[in-house]
Amino acid sequence: MSAVIELGPGVRAGFTQRYDGGASAAPFDTLNLGRGVGDDPDAVAENRRVAAKRLGFGHERVVWMDQVHGAQVAVATEPGTAGRVDAVxxxxxxxxxxxxxxxxxxxxxxxxxAGVIGAAHSGRLGTQAGVAxxxxxxxxxLGADPARIRALLSPAICGGCYEVGARVQQEVAGSVPEAAVSxxxxxxxxxxxxxxxAQLRAADVGHIASDDRCTLESPELFSHRGGAPTGRFAGFIWRQP
Structure with a gap:
């Protein structure tokens, strides 16, 4: 399990890893936290309990999203599912x-x-749409000041590994030029x-940190390109009550 990281006084964050316990069988072994990928729902529920316990919060406090690769944001008022959004x-x-x-x-x-936290899923389409x-x-x-915001980026497939067609690259770079690489x-x-x-800097975010691991190159992380079907790891952020 990745270490719990402090994102300011009283705010904690962390990312899970593939083999940190869990009940899922191959090809979702072992700590798959994603529903809708074909895994046993009972195993996913147990995995979510395991991850919450290891990170130090109650699983009943978590707000999940039905992620759709867009840029919609929900304001969470209760635990459960925030809906078909990619940020909360x-x-x-x-x-x-x-x-x-x-x-x-x-x-x-x-x-x-300000006591404000947020989480977003920014894949290729979400990045192009500007979910961050x-x-x-x-x-x-909600009262946050971008200059005070501390952002933490998760492991993801790196630019050296993420091959796309020239047309797709041009479409994304049309929105975010910094996306285009060889x-x-x-x-x-x-x-x-x-x-x-680049998007966060343009939004005047005061501090940006990153876990630079590439999911395709890091066997402790799930990678769709590395072998679908597969599970999902999670990023969590919370305040100490």
Whole structure:
């Protein structure tokens, strides 16, 4: 299990790893936290309890999303499912926000002084649509100051590995020029970490940190490109009640 990280006074965040316990059988072994990938629902429920316990909060506090690769943001008012969105924010100390990935980039963010936290799932389409800046804007509407926000980016497939067609690269770069890179093979690629970092800087986010592991190259993480079907790891952010 990745270490719990402090994102300001009283705010904690963390990412899970593939083999940190769990009840899922291959190809979802072992700590798959994603529903809808074909895994046993009972195993997923147990995995979510295991992950919450290891990170130090109650699983009944978590807000999940039905992620759709868009840029919609929900304001969470209770645990459970926030709906078909790719970002969620709240100003409550009793909720834990979660986002899932298996190559996509997750963004966890907090303004500890305002008591506002947020989580976003930013894959290729979400990055192109601007889900990360939408997350920051939604946090600001709850009273956060972008200059005080501390953002943490998750492991994701790196630009050296994320090969796409030239047309796809051009479409994403049309929204975020920093996304366009060449892969190690010299083919068109997408660097979601560079793209989202640029978006957050343009939104005046005061501090950006990153877990730079590549999901395709790191066997302790789930990777859709590395072997679908597969499970999902999670990023969690919460305030200490």
């Amino acid at each position: 924010v709240c100003d409550r100390s009793d909720l834990v926000l979660a986002a899932l990935a298996a190559d996509c980039l997750l963004v966890l963010a907090a303004d500890a002084e 800046p939408e997350l920051i804007a939604a946090m600001a509407r 892969t190690r093979a010299g083919t068109p690629g997408i660097d979601m970490r560079a793209a989202v970092t």
